[in-house]
Amino acid sequence: MRHLRSFAPAAFVSVLALASLSAVTSESHAQSGAPAAAAATPSVxxxxxxxxxxxxxTTSFxxxxNQxxxxxxxxxxxxxxxxxTFAKPGKMEWVYDEPKDNKVVSDGATLRIYEAANKQMFEMPVDKNQQQYAVALSFLTGQGKLTDHFTFEVAGGDKMAFPGGYVLVGTPKVPQPAYTKVFFYVDAASSQVRRVMVLDGQGNRNRFDFENPRINEPVTEGQFKFTPPAGTTVVKP
Structure with a gap:
């Protein structure tokens, strides 16, 4: 899974780690997509x-x-x-500008991860990878309820270098080999998740900042299907 971890979305998230919440708060995070004004911290x-x-x-997102x-x-x-792009139920399309032409696509049944530089595509059933990859962002695709998978704490945005919002710190209820915590950075005004950061037990971090989010815009079924270019090596489990 080395290649998959190198660029796959943390929504299918395997990685990111800090030993504790305090380790995150001590870092200086870029404010890409973060709201600007201070906000009161709600209860969990x-x-x-x-x-x-x-x-x-929402029907689509x-x-x-930036990852x-x-x-x-x-x-x-x-x-x-x-x-x-995410769409219910369980569909998604990640189109990479950098690395150029990489793609991660799921029609809800099959996950396809394409590496353009290597002309290689990983293809696997979604049901075999829900726990390893999809749980962290499954709520965006209409497949998951946050409290089914995580026990939460809440931290104020001012303590997490995220003014104008707050951070939900999720610990998986069932221990996962792929991650130990998931951080959801929430814009207080809209309740939208603007950043997701996933932590693993080796100290690795995988962070996604969402910019210019739009909801309930039209999508096409063709977005969630992908046929790789001729000459691509397809790898299946």
Whole structure:
């Protein structure tokens, strides 16, 4: 799964880690997509309820994204960017501008991860990868309820370098090999998740900042299907 981890969305998230919440608060995070004004911190139940309610009312979600993947053992960062679309039930399309032409596509049944530079595509049933990859962002596709998978704490945005919002810190109820915590950075005014950061037990971090999010815009079924170029090596489990 080395190639998959190098650029796959944290929504299918395997990675990111800090030993504790305090380790995150001590870092300086870029404010890409973050709201600017200070906001009161709601209770955990209020915060989770507002986020869940917002996404239950959406049929589609589109945004630009910036991704930063940090490998602690080598002190290396890999930055990527592109556009993402989610649609109910369980459909998504990640189109990468950098690395150019990489794609991650799911029609709800099959997940396809295409690496353009290597002419290689990983193809796998979604049901075999829900726990490893999809749980962190499954609520965006209408497949998940946050409290089914996580126990939450809430932190004020001022303490998390996220003014104008707050951060839901989710610990998986069932221990996962792919991650130890997921951080949902929420815009207080809209209850939209503007950033997701996933942490793993090795100190790796995978962070996604969503820019210019739009909801309930039209989508086409063709977005969620992908046939790779001729000559592509297809790898299946």
């Amino acid at each position: 139940d209020q915060a989770v309820g507002k986020v869940q309610s917002f996404y239950e009312k 589109k945004a630009g994204f 930063e993947y940090f490998v602690k053992a080598y002190n290396q960062r890999k930055n990527s960017r592109g556009k993402v």
